[in-house]
Amino acid sequence: MSEPLEDRVTPLSMRDTTTNTTGSGTATGQGISRLVDITPTDLVATVSFVTVAAVCLLVVDVASPFLRTAVGLPLLFLAPGYTVVAILFPRAKPLESADEGGVVAQTVPVSDIERLALAFGLSAALLPLFGLAIAALSGGITAPVVVTVVCTFVYSGVFVAAMRRFRAPTEDRYRFGLRRRLGGLRRSLFGTGSAVHTAVNLLLVVAMLVALTSVGYALVTPQDAEQYTELQLLTEDDAGEYVAAEYPDHVDSDGNVALTVAVENQEGERTDYTAVVQEQWVADGDVFDRTTLEETDYSVADGETAYGDHNVTPTAESGTVRVAVLLYDGDVPDTPTTDNAYRYGYVWLEIGDDPEALADE
Known part of the structure; x- marks a missing residue:
């Protein structure tokens, strides 16, 4: 006898929905796993680190030497070379021949240790080229220019590396597994079976880190550029050009001496100067008397040169005097001398009748 229809039909509210829920969870898990598999995590990490480094060194401009070294060292000595390695070796399973992959094809396997070594080596080779x-x-x-160039190179290289990696089949692409790599590193350092070998390995690692940290600190820590001020005493030649020659060596009593003072500012900022023109009497190399003839102020922008024409009249009626220009970048002392001047220059003058002119007469 056949069962009643109501006994053979399970109400909708009593049906088992476990299969549908499990299937949905499995699909979601597979989707996440698929996304992880196709995402080049090493390239994403490289771009993220370079971005953080650029913000720290360019935008925030952190002052801590430790932090600048921590971000600057990998930025200079790892990221550029790793980008090139990622471009050249996009596959974990290489092609059997170059004909399969075109002009640039990976035909040899490259281990993680080899990739790291190549990254350091190529970075060291690229930095001089960047310079x-x-x-x-x-x-x-300068530090900002170097950081900008390195970041631009890494961003462009990562884009090319990602394109080459996505062209390879998913199962052949290179993937970076952090946990497995750390485990291998621990076994390499501590799994030697000998306390002496382990100590040597650790010593080599520490020595390498110290050396790279020192170089990285020197490169990423702002270094003060050479700062200086140059003072020149010039004259005009027949063509109207300023030259450091043809200085007058004789002047008549009550005559004028024409000199041009050139002040070049390389101090890194606009600087105010005062030039003191002084007549000096010298005996046995020592100044025994002096007279200030002129004082002139200069305000010179960084990298610029200011010129000032001076017509000075010595007070001596005869004899040999020294006309000195004493330059100060601050307050002028009560007694200006060549010892307390920031920069100075001078010319020697013979005061009185010109012996050559008298001889011609």
């Missing part, structure tokens, strides 16, 4: 390019284009190798 030459910066010097040729802008002429100023």
Whole structure:
């Protein structure tokens, strides 16, 4: 006898929905796993680190030497080289021949240790090239310029590396597994079976870190550029050009001496100067009397040169005197001398009738 229809039909509210829920969870888990598999985590980490480093060194401009070294060392000695390695070796399983992959094809396997070593080596080789390019284009190798060039290179290289990696089949792409790599590093350092070998390994690691940290600190820590002020005493030649020659060596009594004072400012900021023109009487190399003839103020922008024309009249009626220009970048002392001047220059003058003119007469 057949069962009643109501006994063979399970109400909708009593049906088991476990299969549908499990299937949905499995699909979600597979989707996340798939996303992780296709995401080049090492390239994402490289871009993220370079961005953080750029913000710290360029935007925030952190002053802590430790923090600047911590971000600057990998930025200079790891990121550029690793980007090139990622471009050249996008696969974990290399091609059997270059014909399969075009002009640039990976035909050899590269281990993680080899990738790291190549990254350091290539970074060290790239930095001088960056320096030459910066010097040729802008002429100023400063920390902000170096960081900008390195970051631009890494961003561009990571884009190319990602394109090459996505062209390879998913199962052949290189993947970085942090946990497995750390485990291998621990076994390499501490799994030697010998306390002596372990100590040597640790000593080598510490020595390498100290050496790289020292170089990285020197590169990423702002260094004061050479700062100086240059003072020149010039004259005009027949063509109207300023020259450091043809100074007058004789002047008649009550005659004028024409000199041009050039002040070049390389102090890194606008600087105010005072030039004191002084007549000095010298005996046995010592100044025994002096007279201030003029004082002139100069306000010179960084990298600029200011010129000032001076017509001075010595007070001596005869004899040999020294006309000195004493330059100060602050307050002028009560007694200006060559010893307390920031910069100075001088010319010797013979006061009185010109012997050559008298001889011609």
